[in-house]
Amino acid sequence: MAIPGELLVVDDVAGAFAQQAIDAFRTRSLDTFSVALSGGATARACYERLAAEAGSQIDWWKVDVYWGDERCVPHDHEDSNYRLAREALLDRVGAANATHLMRCAEGADAYQLRLGDLGRIDLVHLGLGPDGHTASLFPGSPALDADPGRLVAMNVDPSGRNPYDRMTLTFAGIARARLVLVTVSGEEKAEALAAVARSDALPAAQIGADRVVWLIDPAAASRLS
Numbered sequence: 001m002a003i004p005g006e007l008l009v010v011d012d013v014a015g016a017f018a019q020q021a022i023d024a025f026r027t028r029s030l031d032t033f034s035v036a037l038s039g040g041a042t043a044r045a046c047y048e049r050l051a052a053e054a055g056s057q058i059d060w061w062k063v064d065v066y067w068g069d070e071r072c073v074p075h076d077h078e079d080s081n082y083r084l085a086r087e088a089l090l091d092r093v094g095a096a097n098a099t100h101l102m103r104c105a106e107g108a109d110a111y112q113l114r115l116g117d118l119g120r121i122d123l124v125h126l127g128l129g130p131d132g133h134t135a136s137l138f139p140g141s142p143a144l145d146a147d148p149g150r151l152v153a154m155n156v157d158p159s160g161r162n163p164y165d166r167m168t169l170t171f172a173g174i175a176r177a178r179l180v181l182v183t184v185s186g187e188e189k190a191e192a193l194a195a196v197a198r199s200d201a202l203p204a205a206q207i208g209a210d211r212v213v214w215l216i217d218p219a220a221a222s223r224l225s
Contacts, residue, residue, distance in 0.1 A: 021054075022050075130188070152170065
């Protein structure tokens with residue numbers, strides 16, 4: 001299998017994500033904790049569960065929030081990853097130490113500098129698209145060939161299936177993570193996950209970091225050999 005990292009088949013992906021995030025906060029190496037968030041229906045469920053279960057286990061005033069990718073739409077747009085995270089998590093926990101939005105109008109260099117100042121990212125949350133993309137790293141897209149020193153890039157889906165220009169972490173940006181959690185749920189993701197297992201060429205098969213954990217429910221895992 002080409003899937004990189006540890007595969008955990010769990011009945012409750014959102015619950016497993018929340019526990020992994022809480023554990024990562026508890027075992028952090030610095031006083032503060034940095035997390036890069038994602039988008040999509042599975043991410044929404046994960047963030048709602050994290051907000052419900054973190055309680056006093058996470059001191060949100062010590063959490064710095066980043067994003068792994070963003071659509072180039074207004075931040076109050078229904079397709080904005082920031083809006084999703086705000087509704088599902090940030091508004092529910094009340095506050096975070098800092099939130100660093102991806103702003104397409106500023107270009108990738110501003111976020112590149114911000115991540116350069118940060119150094120390591122404690123937790124990066126990723127998902128999986130039906131074409132094998134992760135973050136906004138689409139098959140055949142320019143950001144796949146980004147220079148190793150490039151942590152953030154503007155990108156598009158050359159197939160046209162995913163609308164909007166994007167800003168995204170590159171593979172080098174993701175690799176700065178101490179922990180990557182990839183959440184995959186539902187039968188509709190089963191073929192995509194099986195395709196990643198079959199092909200090293202798909203973007204999601206190229207994720208690398210200190211530790212990569214895939215949290216997969218039985219339906220999504222149903223086509224794995």
